[in-house]
Amino acid sequence: MTFRKATSECRWLFMLFISCFWLMGWTDSWTHIRTETAGIETVTARFVQTKHLKILSKPLRSEGIIYYQAPDSLRWEYRTPQPSVTLTHRGKTERYFKTDSRWVRDAGSNLQVMQYILVEIKHWLSGRFDENPGFQPELKADHRIVLTPKDQAVAAMIERIELVLSATPGVITTVTIFENQDSYTHFVFEDTRLNDPIDPLLFQRR
Amino acid sequence: MRVVPWLCLVVLLLSGCRSLSEPEPVSPPPTAVPAACQLPFLSGVWQLTHAIEATLPGRQPGLMIGVSVLSPADETFESVLLTVEGMVVFQARYEQGRVEIEGGIEPFRRDGFADGLIEDFKLVFFQPMGRLTTVSMISAEAVVCRYRLSDGDQVEVIGRGANRWEIHQYHPSGSLRRTVEAFPGDRGDVEGGALAVPGKIRLTAHGAFGYALTLRLIEAQRLSD
Numbered sequence: 509m510t511f512r513k514a515t516s517e518c519r520w521l522f523m524l525f526i527s528c529f530w531l532m533g534w535t536d537s538w539t540h541i542r543t544e545t546a547g548i549e550t551v552t553a554r555f556v557q558t559k560h561l562k563i564l565s566k567p568l569r570s571e572g573i574i575y576y577q578a579p580d581s582l583r584w585e586y587r588t589p590q591p592s593v594t595l596t597h598r599g600k601t602e603r604y605f606k607t608d609s610r611w612v613r614d615a616g617s618n619l620q621v622m623q624y625i626l627v628e629i630k631h632w633l634s635g636r637f638d639e640n641p642g643f644q645p646e647l648k649a650d651h652r653i654v655l656t657p658k659d660q661a662v663a664a665m666i667e668r669i670e671l672v673l674s675a676t677p678g679v680i681t682t683v684t685i686f687e688n689q690d691s692y693t694h695f696v697f698e699d700t701r702l703n704d705p706i707d708p709l710l711f712q713r714r
Numbered sequence: 715m716r717v718v719p720w721l722c723l724v725v726l727l728l729s730g731c732r733s734l735s736e737p738e739p740v741s742p743p744p745t746a747v748p749a750a751c752q753l754p755f756l757s758g759v760w761q762l763t764h765a766i767e768a769t770l771p772g773r774q775p776g777l778m779i780g781v782s783v784l785s786p787a788d789e790t791f792e793s794v795l796l797t798v799e800g801m802v803v804f805q806a807r808y809e810q811g812r813v814e815i816e817g818g819i820e821p822f823r824r825d826g827f828a829d830g831l832i833e834d835f836k837l838v839f840f841q842p843m844g845r846l847t848t849v850s851m852i853s854a855e856a857v858v859c860r861y862r863l864s865d866g867d868q869v870e871v872i873g874r875g876a877n878r879w880e881i882h883q884y885h886p887s888g889s890l891r892r893t894v895e896a897f898p899g900d901r902g903d904v905e906g907g908a909l910a911v912p913g914k915i916r917l918t919a920h921g922a923f924g925y926a927l928t929l930r931l932i933e934a935q936r937l938s939d
Binding site for chain 1: 800933
């Protein structure tokens with residue numbers, strides 16, 4: 509009886525060890541993350557963005573879809589509430605938004621800020637979380653990566669960025685950009701598909 | 715054939731140089747603001763979220779998201795401008811004539827930008843803080859209320875029914891400074907008690923450094939009466 513109980517406990521501990529190992533899996537070191545994401549050529553995911561501000565009675569919600577093609581093509585598309593598309597392709601970033609049933613190019617100066625963020629997003633999607641010299645990366649035990657800006661100018665805009673990785677290699681579950689204690693933006697990624705073919709025209713103006 | 719472009723130019727110049735004309739006053743001098751002229755202005759405390767399209771002359775427009783909490787009765791509002799991705803580029807609070815910039819990045823933090831934004835915001839959402847001088851009918855459905863402000867500017871509020879109104883602000887010299895037009899929006903209007911918030915508001919600042927702002931309503935929420 510004692511032997512059977514001990515065997516059962518051993519089996520349980522073994523299962524726990526295996527699942528912990530599997531969960532730690534690809535997120536236990538920067539090297540391991542890079543190795544596991546090395547074969548990822550494309551990423552497609554739906555996202556829900558919620559903006560939290562002290563003055564908001566409820567968060568501002570937006571929904572969209574993201575397409576990434578290695579090494580540097582990105583389509584960041586909002587479907588609601590305000591349709592807009594940011595395209596990064598061959599080093600050039602452009603944004604278009606829908607107004608009165610037509611798409612127009614955005615000439616706003618805030619696009620420069622977004623170019624900085626988009627470079628960062630491309631790093632994340634290709635598993636290169638520790639490659640931006642502007643951020644101090646920390647790999648936490650609970651699949652969490654915390655990026656803290658080193659540059660004072662960036663720190664004035666972004667306090668820190670927290671990413672939560674999925675157990676599936678290459679998949680990011682959430683990203684939270686903390687601007688300060690009263691303002692942060694939370695992204696939840698769903699239906700992430702890796703290495704599905706993406707029409708190259710999606711990264712270009714049509 | 716060459717006359718056509720010149721005619722267009724003359725028409726454009728004339729429309730840009732519109733000046734204040736005297737409407738027929740309703741006698742005797744007004745003592746109360748007619749309901750039609752109060753329609754553009756919200757009562758209670760509101761949270762409004764707009765997609766804001768800003769256009770400078772000769773340039774493509776830029777897009778931002780604007781979130782504002784305003785209380786016209788307290789003459790107070792707080793406004794945040796965001797990129798569509800959620801980055802705060804400007805945050806300011808206005809309280810009874812006092813402006814406090816609470817956050818943001820260049821070039822939005824510059825004094826000129828904040829001052830202009832506050833003035834635009836007050837013109838669109840607050841009843842003119844001046845003396846009502848004339849009330850006139852310009853058609854069977856349209857009423858004009860004219861106010862004289864303490865700085866000499868004059869403001870006309872033209873009520874054309876629910877969700878259709880205009881505001882004209884004139885320099886003391888009589889030249890047109892700003893125009894605000896409200897339209898029912900393509901997303902539909904949000905009902906809020908006795909008043910409805912227009913789906914689209916277009917503000918045009920006239921003159922050499924003119925610009926245009928189009929505010930498309932994303933959400934309107936009445937926080938309290």
